[in-house]
């Protein structure tokens with residue numbers, strides 16, 4: 001069996017990785033017949049192009065298949081089952097934890113071409129979509145009808161719903177509207193053996209036990225999602241977008257806890273630190289204060305007088321905590337620019353250093369100010385650049401650890417700093433990931449976050465649904481709980 | 492090479508997928524900025540080699556250079572510069588392909604040859620040979636030929652050059668002097684537009700000079716043919732950047748964008764670049780010149796029949812020169828015309844120089860998507876500020892069986908202007 005190179009950023013995925021192929025010629029030929037030769041890619045350059053996602057992990061698949069219909073997807077999964085080929089499901093490839101790279105070779109199965117909206121039901125307020133639809137394309141489709149799909153991860157421009165479901169993505173609006181799992185009513189799934197099943201509201205008999213939740217955040221390791229029935233939400237009638245500037249990162253965190261404990265439920269509560277403010281100003285020229293240590297973006301939505309009352313309270317809290325300035329976005333254009341800025345945070349890191357490890361720990365909301373300061377301290381001690389942004393409303397931190405891919409020592413320091421952040425978050429009663437998933441990145445911490453019983457339970461479910469461990473092999477669970485390639489457990 | 496330093500800033504966030512027209516059609520990584528950059532990066536790191544892996548050149552060539560990714564990239568990675576640098580390197584190793592030799596150095600570099608080709612095209616159209624091509628029997632077997640034929644507008648005029656003198660003076664005293672840079676596509680395919688613009692500008696008191704210029708060099712630049720780019724720029728600079736010309740204008744956004752960057756074309760760190768740099772601000776998009784320097788004077792315009800007009804933003808105008816509002820203001824100023832925005836007006840039409848001929852399949856798909864947006868807007872006229880986009884979208888409309896007129900915004904304005912008026 002072949003093992004990929006260690007997770008480093010720079011090099012080619014293919015060179016120095018000449019293991020034995022698990023895919024035989026018949027498999028490749030038949031796959032080509034199912035999806036067409038143009039969508040069954042085995043050339044060395046295409047392999048390179050599907051070796052990465054947005055994380056630092058790079059591993060080459062042996063074949064890339066892009067089905068054009070759900071039926072093709074199903075046939076490919078069946079074929080793979082016959083040939084016992086490992087399958088790594090992939091959407092847009094924007095995973096930040098290595099979820100979409102083929103750690104153990106085999107096939108990358110990309111759903112990007114399954115991007116149709118199938119049925120909109122405004123009476124029931126639902127929409128049925130193929131899983132490869134891009135989140136933002138769905139938003140744009142719904143907008144003229146006065147609706148939205150609330151989960152809006154920062155990567156929504158590119159990320160697919162398949163990916164949103166696989167990671168149970170939250171996003172900026174998560175604090176008020178909840179995360180992906182709160183808006184998925186049912187799924188159509190292709191199981192490891194190619195069987196097609198429907199769950200939740202998509203099932204024929206709706207009275208059957210609803211297993212939809214099982215597949216939320218399952219990272220493509222339990223089944224492939226082909227279609228999803230989603231609950232849609234009317235667009236808010238009115239909103240206010242407020243930005244507050246602070247001379248200390250911890251203060252912005254305190255403002256967040258106070259807003260929440262005052263019973264205000266903003267649509268969004270986002271913290272950005274000094275370095276991020278500078279990088280984003282460099283990109284968008286919005287007139288951000290370059291000397292600010294932190295900025296808090298707050299959006300509240302609702303109706304007339306109630307909205308203004310909340311806005312007043314938010315202003316008062318920010319001022320009380322010691323904001324250097326609080327202001328209201330003048331118009332829609334300014335508001336859109338502020339959110340574009342926030343959503344661009346991850347990519348804008350390229351302005352500071354070429355490579356990034358993005359973390360995704362969550363802590364209880366009252367621990368947020370302390371955690372933000374802890375990360376600052378870790379950054380200083382390990383001498384690594386850590387840029388902080390946070391979906392502060394649900395205690396979800398996104399520290400970005402930056403490094404130069406050609407500087408191995410710096411990369412090591414990042415890993416060490418990262419481990420310390422994980423440890424601290426768990427100690428504070430938090431979790432490893434809010435929405436980016438375990439992927440390859442956080443496997444070694446699973447033993448710390450979950451009890452043995454819990455991990456065994458997950459392992460049992462995995463073994464039932466994917467006894468050969470062929471779906472997204474080597475991900476999520478530590479090897480001693482995992483069947484198949486990269487695992488040490490037999491089904 | 493400094494352009495390659497851009498690669499370092501790409502941290503693979505994938506946001507470019509949302510705007511890259513080739514990704515939009517194929518939904519495959521190789522057709523996105525992130526994928527293209529990745530391959531050039533591996534090449535630069537020495538993992539691959541142009542000679543051993545010519546597939547990389549092919550993938551680098553698939554880029555439209557439309558810059559949609561660049562302006563939407565949170566790290567502002569200049570994908571276009573990376574692709575151009577890669578093409579330059581590849582060209583050094585491989586030399587021009589037969590297609591490039593024929594089209595670029597062979598035809599575009601020589602105005603007379605282009606004009607002779609135009610005669611042939613007109614002959615072909617008038618002879619009725621075209622009808623045979625479109626006949627049912629041959630249709631299926633000749634799909635590719637029909638695709639290329641669709642680029643030929645009906646009633647193609649003789650080249651503009653032969654129809655216009657080298658200097659056109661207004662009746663009264665000139666408000667200012669300007670060079671009208673007559674580019675290759677405008678000359679061969681856009682005579683009607685050029686005549687209309689020239690007449691309009693002269694009627695507004697502009698003295699126009701139409702020196703016998705060479706190709707602007709942009710087509711050669713996209714293939715990485717730096718030597719030819721420099722030769723053409725050196726030929727044009729003394730013709731257009733003369734002291735007594737206040738402005739340099741053209742109906743072609745690609746030419747305008749090229750001329751405005753002639754310091755780079757001639758070689759960024761050369762004395763010639765230093766000399767031409769202070770003069771580059773004279774290059775002006777013609778829509779902007781009309782709005783800012785001449786004024787629209789809507790009260791003097793005659794109403795045109797009620798028409799819904801949609802405007803396509805050319806890459807070189809919008810992302811190259813920052814032209815966005817002027818053409819729209821012109822359309823809105825003409826009584827009778829209503830501006831209706833199409834979806835994704837700012838996305839590339841897929842024409843991208845000769846991309847339509849080198850990549851017929853992808854280019855055709857991008858055009859078809861664009862045509863659907865035009866159709867959905869409900870417009871009955873399409874306004875475009877570039878002959879290359881006009882050619883590409885005209886062909887796309889023809890293939891979709893739509894009879895939408897395609898006009899330059901200033902052409903629409905000219906149609907409403909009082910005839911022979913002088914200010």
Ligand code: SF4
Pocket residue numbers: 347350500501502503504505506507508524525528560563564565566567568570
């Ligand atoms: S948007 Fe920019 S940084 Fe992100 S993948 Fe594309 S080129 Fe790279």
Ligand code: SF4
Pocket residue numbers: 510511512513514522523524527553554555556557558559560561570571
């Ligand atoms: S320049 Fe245009 S075609 Fe090329 S990668 Fe960028 S968006 Fe895609």
